[in-house]
Amino acid sequence: MYYLGPKGSFSHEAALKISDAKYIESQSISEIFHRINSEDKLGVVPIENSLEGPVNETLDNLFEYDDIFVNKIIQLKINLVLASKENININKIKNIYTHLYAYKEAQNSLLELGVTNNIIPVESTSKAALLAISDPNSAALCSEFAAKLYGLKILVNEVQDYDSNITKFALISKKVSLTGERSIMLFTVPDLPGSLYKVLEKFYVLSKNLKMIYSRPVRSIPWHYYFYIEYEGTFDKDLLNELKKVTTSLKFKGSYDVT
Amino acid sequence: MYYLGPKGSFSHEAALKISDAKYIESQSISEIFHRINSEDKLGVVPIENSLEGPVNETLDNLFEYDDIFVNKIIQLKINLVLASKENININKIKNIYTHLYAYKEAQNSLLELGVTNNIIPVESTSKAALLAISDPNSAALCSEFAAKLYGLKILVNEVQDYDSNITKFALISKKVSLTGERSIMLFTVPDLPGSLYKVLEKFYVLSKNLKMIYSRPVRSIPWHYYFYIEYEGTFDKDLLNELKKVTTSLKFKGSYDVT
Numbered sequence: 001m002y003y004l005g006p007k008g009s010f011s012h013e014a015a016l017k018i019s020d021a022k023y024i025e026s027q028s029i030s031e032i033f034h035r036i037n038s039e040d041k042l043g044v045v046p047i048e049n050s051l052e053g054p055v056n057e058t059l060d061n062l063f064e065y066d067d068i069f070v071n072k073i074i075q076l077k078i079n080l081v082l083a084s085k086e087n088i089n090i091n092k093i094k095n096i097y098t099h100l101y102a103y104k105e106a107q108n109s110l111l112e113l114g115v116t117n118n119i120i121p122v123e124s125t126s127k128a129a130l131l132a133i134s135d136p137n138s139a140a141l142c143s144e145f146a147a148k149l150y151g152l153k154i155l156v157n158e159v160q161d162y163d164s165n166i167t168k169f170a171l172i173s174k175k176v177s178l179t180g181e182r183s184i185m186l187f188t189v190p191d192l193p194g195s196l197y198k199v200l201e202k203f204y205v206l207s208k209n210l211k212m213i214y215s216r217p218v219r220s221i222p223w224h225y226y227f228y229i230e231y232e233g234t235f236d237k238d239l240l241n242e243l244k245k246v247t248t249s250l251k252f253k254g255s256y257d258v259t
Numbered sequence: 260m261y262y263l264g265p266k267g268s269f270s271h272e273a274a275l276k277i278s279d280a281k282y283i284e285s286q287s288i289s290e291i292f293h294r295i296n297s298e299d300k301l302g303v304v305p306i307e308n309s310l311e312g313p314v315n316e317t318l319d320n321l322f323e324y325d326d327i328f329v330n331k332i333i334q335l336k337i338n339l340v341l342a343s344k345e346n347i348n349i350n351k352i353k354n355i356y357t358h359l360y361a362y363k364e365a366q367n368s369l370l371e372l373g374v375t376n377n378i379i380p381v382e383s384t385s386k387a388a389l390l391a392i393s394d395p396n397s398a399a400l401c402s403e404f405a406a407k408l409y410g411l412k413i414l415v416n417e418v419q420d421y422d423s424n425i426t427k428f429a430l431i432s433k434k435v436s437l438t439g440e441r442s443i444m445l446f447t448v449p450d451l452p453g454s455l456y457k458v459l460e461k462f463y464v465l466s467k468n469l470k471m472i473y474s475r476p477v478r479s480i481p482w483h484y485y486f487y488i489e490y491e492g493t494f495d496k497d498l499l500n501e502l503k504k505v506t507t508s509l510k511f512k513g514s515y516d517v518t
Contacts (some may be wrong), residue, residue, distance in 0.1 A: 050481035053315060053474075164481040194463040196472065200456035209452040211482070213474055215312075222309035222423040223470070 002032045002043040008126035008146035014074045014169035015044040017259075033061040033172070036068055040174050047073070047170040051105070051162060054214045058170065059228050062253055063186050063216070069254035070184055072171035080106050080125075080160045082115070083152035084132060084139040090155055095120050097128035098141035106141055106159045113156060115139075126150075168258075178235035180255035182211065187247040188218070188226045196227070198246040203231060206239050261291045261302040267385035267405035273333045273428035274303040276518075292320040292431075295327055299433050306332070306429040310364070310421060313473050317429065318487050321512055322445050322475070328513035329443055331430035339365050339384075339419045341374070342411035343391060343398040349414055354379050356387035357400035365400055365418045372415060374398075385409075427517075437494035439514035441470065446506040447477070447485045455486070457505040462490060465498050 001018070004011035005025035015023055021042065026032045032043040046055045047070075062068065080102055082090065093115055100121045103110075122128050125142035129150040132140035139155060140147065147154055189195035203210055212230040217223070226249075234255045243250055260277070263270035264284035274282055280301065285291045291302040305314045306329075321327065339361055341349065354377045355369075361384050362369075381387050384401035388409040391399035398414060399406065406413055448454035462469055471489040476482070485508075493514045502509055 050476055051478050053476050056312060162478060164479070166481050193466060193468040194459075196469065197456065197459035197463045200453075200459060204453040204456045207452060210455065212484075213455065215472055217309055217312050219310050219421060220423070222425050225471075 002026045002035055002041060004029055004032065004045055006124055006126045008129060008143070008149040009124060010076060010078065010143060010145070010167060011044050011046060011169060013143065013145040014076050017074055017076075018044065018072065018171055029055070029057040030061055033065050033068060036172060036174065037065055043172045044074075044169050045172060046167050048168045048212070049078075050164055050166040054228070056216065059214065059216055060219075062184070062228075063226055063251070066251060067174050068172055069174070069176040070170045070256050071173055071175065071177055071254060072256050073182070073258040074169045074171065075258065076167050076169060078105070078160060078165040078167055079144045079158060080141055081144050081147050081154045082113075082139050082141055082156040082159050083129065083147035083154045085136050085152060087153045088136075088155070090115050090139070092137065093139045094118055095135060095138040096141055097122050097131045097138060099123065099125045099128065102141050105165060106161060108161045109159045110141070113159075176252070176254050178255055180234055180257050181232065182258060183231055183233060183235060183255040184253040185229050185231070185243070186226055186251040186253060187229070187243065188224075188249045189246070190248055191224070195246070199227070199243060202239060202242040202246065203229075206236065206242070208233050208236070208239060261285045261294055261300060263288055263291065263304055265383055265385045267388060267402070267408040268383060269335060269337065269402060269404070269426060270303050270305060270428060271385075272402065272404040273335050276333055276335075277303065277331065277430055288314070288316040289320055292324050292327060295431060295433065296324055302431045303333075303428050304431060305426050307427045307471070308337075309423055309425040313487070315475065318473065318475055319478075321443070321487075322485055322510070325510060326433050327431055328433070328435040329429045329515050330432055330434065330436055330513060331515045332441070332517040333428045333430065334517065335426050335428060337364070337419060337424040337426055338403045338417055339400055340403050340406050340413045341372075341398050341400055341415040341418050342388065342406035342413045344395045344411060346412045347395075347414070349374050349398075351396065352398045353377055354394060354397040355400055356381050356390045356397060358382065358384045358387065361400050364424060365420060367420045368418045369400070372418075435511070435513050437514055439493055439516050440491065441517060442490055442492060442494060442514040443512040444488050444490075444502070445485055445510040445512060446488070446502065447483075447508045448505070449507055450483070454505070458486070458502060461498060461501040461505065462488075465495065465501070467492050467495070467498060
């Protein structure tokens, strides 16, 4: 099972919650899709964050690879900790290694703790944990999972500014499931007034509750969009047939449970 | 007029196209909104890119600041160049300074040119241009504008992979204009089936063509969204009154021309 690395990443943590398959670290979301497409394996990728919105690279790859589907969604609360090699006083921390994204999510909390000096941005919070091991006067702002994996001592728990920081991860594969509590569809519509309205009408008439709708640019044509919709309910042949009448392209990307 | 810095940034280039006001460099999009709110000045911020989609920080700030409006949209084609202090052969380039985002946009072109070695990511393409001045064996992958501003020699023009890489910049201020070819509205809807459908119905019935729709998470409540809509046409009191019936909150953010 491929996951977005490095070791100790949130995707790694999500992957461990699914099965005890063999885990293979991958460098990027696009690489995971590429590998699954050619090797017919499983993958775990972030798909949406409650604060930041969709993970565009995942959505765009789902749109690009017609034969890759979502089989499961795993929700993970993002718990950031300040962790260090030794149990030092937080006033003694000289450098804080972290990912800029994590820093942004914990900026106010760090300010309150008075430890905003010398933030050293690195490419991931797991890398931050790794660097903190070899620098005793430093700390990593990273996940609890990464801190434990690298044997760091947790100095401050729950450093994130918002308690509602949750990321959804998708288990993806080349198998499509037609049953589950939710489903994803991707589509494009004609560039005419009322196009999206006519699509949403189909969901409304068939009493399908939309949980999420995003529009994303189609990269080859400026200001043209495809839509990403997640709805409550399973695969529905009637819905699909109705949607085909009002879309220019339509891709069913699987039904799945959310845990 | 505030622009998203540093000097030589795409926002700087967009600002120069608007007026000959005094330009003030700013560190972040949020800082620009903050300053405009307290100082009643003008600002220029990126709002959408044809490949990457909306600039979330701009959308979220428009949602947060009720009294800041969009007065104009300026479109800028993103032309990336490979530029150096001297007119050296591209095979002699040792380091390429650039922003990771720009690198992503030019990855394939660089591969074709055979100069993918030693990419040094920095915080902006203008910074990359600045660094290239003091390192004669290096080049910057930056905008044509930044290259010229810092007096670099352009080795390769149009290095971007997609010719359709266009960014829209918004001129923002505390004044609201009610006339222009397009308008922006932000709204939230009840968490009930058909909510968004009923909003889009109002646009359809009044023959307003939507140009753009995005949903963004409301940061304080997980999995709750606000919607961002751009439509063709000017302020319309009837439309606003109709929309009020089907939304839980509604913000008109201005009518404007697109140049």
